[in-house]
Amino acid sequence: MDWTEKYRPQHLQDVVGNSGAVRQMYEWAQDWSRQKKPLILYGKPGTGKTSSAHALANDMNWEVVELNASDQRTKAALERVAGSGSTTASLSGASRKLILLDEADNLHGQADRGGAKAIVEIIAESRQPIILIANDYYSLTKELKTATEPVQFRALQARSIVPRLRQICAAEGVACDPAALEGIADAAGGDMRAAVNMLYAAAIGRDRLVAGDVQTSSKDERSTIFELVGGVFKGRRDAELLRMAVEVEDTPDAVEQWLEGNLDQMPDLASKAQGYACLSRADEYIGRTYRRQYYTLWRYASAVMLLGVADAAGGAGIHGRIMPPSRWQKMGASKKQKMVRAGLTRKLSEMTHIPEDALREDFFTAIGILVEQDPAGYVREFGLDADELNLFIHDKTRAAKVVKDVAKEEKAKEKKTSGKEKAPTKEKKGRKAGDEEPPADTKETRENPPPGQATLF
Known part of the structure; x- marks a missing residue:
């Protein structure tokens, strides 16, 4: 069995280094509520981010629902797995479910279309704790940064890595020269996973390690x-x-x-x-x-x-x-705009029964003029989101505000309607015990229904 998995920390007290980050995670989980922002653990690979999240779940008796970069992370997939998991209770008896999204900074490309936006929506509606993990905090979208609380994991010092390597050697019955362990810790560059892998590679087939045995097992130091x-x-x-x-x-x-x-x-x-x-x-x-x-x-x-x-x-x-490169950002924005335009054209074509080509070439400008005059009305009529509305009015801030205001109005209407349905009617309130009941259905009434009323029998 791989030593990195075999000796993965099971509790927060077993995590090496980053005591401040571990304490911040524990305090967040201890009195977690829906008002608290999700955590985003960020730092170099091998510093204990994912292991700490699993250890926290183990200490808190939480079930873990995990998605990583190898999974398809489209908006639909995220809502199906993480979205449903964040709003339902655990079936295994755990007190809560921890939604864990690894490599959150790798949401890009065709496979992850809409993923970042879906995460923000899931965060807003979640009834369960959420932790995101990223290597590069600065590559995250502004919306994700705003919606989460950052927890930084720093590279481990060599003197912190050596004791854990010594524990693993003792558990595996391998005698290790202190100079060999120090060499592995220095070569790992603050990466505990790399250090354990180097130790494992060097110890295969040996019951004793000296400094010369680990020379060929150094960490890949390719430049970035x-x-x-x-x-x-x-x-x-x-x-x-x-x-x-x-x-x-x-x-x-x-x-x-x-x-x-x-x-x-x-x-x-x-x-x-x-x-x-x-x-x-x-x-x-x-x-x-x-x-x-x-x-x-x-x-x-x-x-x-x-x-x-x-x-x-x-x-x-x-x-x-x-x-x-700034051109990459511009190309990404242009690609996103084309996708939004194509999706909007398809949606309007289905609603108006006009071919997409004709709609795009002959009617788009006219529709844009109408939307500019009454953006809120067309948001309700066509179900436009902020990106789609921005295509017509060319004002991103205004588009976001209009869509947000319309959503608030709709929620207020739903609450008002549901309140009316729950309130007893005036007729039911006024009826007393002695009031007459409606006349019973008789054979005569069935045979001679009121004019215009049809019966099946």
């Missing part, structure tokens, strides 16, 4: 795109930048866009102009690569843009957060 971009602006050595470019998972065209997205942090206009010139030249090599399928040109593109931008930056560094 953030380290590469930061290194370029800090002016690292040429050979080091080229090595990092090979290690990152991103292709040269993606690296070029990352560099372009951060050129605004150049110290002056002359440096920025030089940086753009280098990126332009690199883009020519990238274009030739795709046209001719001659991927050797990629190395020239990498050298020109990395070394050229590094020279332009002059080691000034980046004084803000490294941002993803």
Whole structure:
């Protein structure tokens, strides 16, 4: 059995490090109510986020309903699994159900369409505690950040990892040299999962470990795109930048866009102009690569843009957060708008019995003028959401306010209607014990019904 699962902490007191985060989770769960925001646990992989959530559920006698990135997380799937789970009681006898959504920062692409919006809606209606888990807190949507309470998990210190490795060795009957455990803890880079995996790999077939046995089991230290971009602006050595470019998972065209997205942090206009010139030249090599399928040109593109931008930056560094390419955000917004327009056209076509092509080409402008004059009325008539209304009035803030106001009016009407149905009628209130009952149904009345009334028999 995998040691990471075998020795996963079962209780919060077994979690290594991050005592402040663990205490915050426990205090949140101890007096949980529907008024409390869900937690979002964020931090580097292997710092104990998921393990802490399961340990908390175990300590509180809560059942866990879990979804992760391997599951389909469309709006319908989330509402079916997490949505129903968050509004119903547990069938296993647990006091509550903990809705656990792992890798919440990976809600993207076609498979997860509408997922982030569905999570916010589930949070608003939930009757059960919810915990979300993410590696990158800054990649979450603004709506998710507003609706949740953040709990940060920091990388573990090596001196905190060593005692747990020593416990595992004792439980497995493996004698370990202290220098070997310290080497594993240092190589793990604050990742407990990586440390346990390295120990497991090194201990296979051995009953004793020394420092030399763990040299081949070190953590993968491949560079990230953030380290590469930061290194370029800090002016690292040429050979080091080229090595990092090979290690990152991103292709040269993606690296070029990352560099372009951060050129605004150049110290002056002359440096920025030089940086753009280098990126332009690199883009020519990238274009030739795709046209001719001659991927050797990629190395020239990498050298020109990395070394050229590094020279332009002059080691000034980046004084803000490294941002993803702005064009990606614009492309995502454009794609979302196309999806909203297609869905709205389909819905209006079904309601008006007009072909989609004719509706889009001949009637969309006219409908937009009518909606602009009475947005609330058409929200009720067509069931528009904020994104669909924004297509007509081109004012996102106003669209959101109109839809919110209409939803409040509808809820108020439902409450008023339900209150009237529950209240006794005036006729029932006034009837006394001696009042006459309605005449019984007789054969004569069935044979001679009032004019216009039909009978089956």
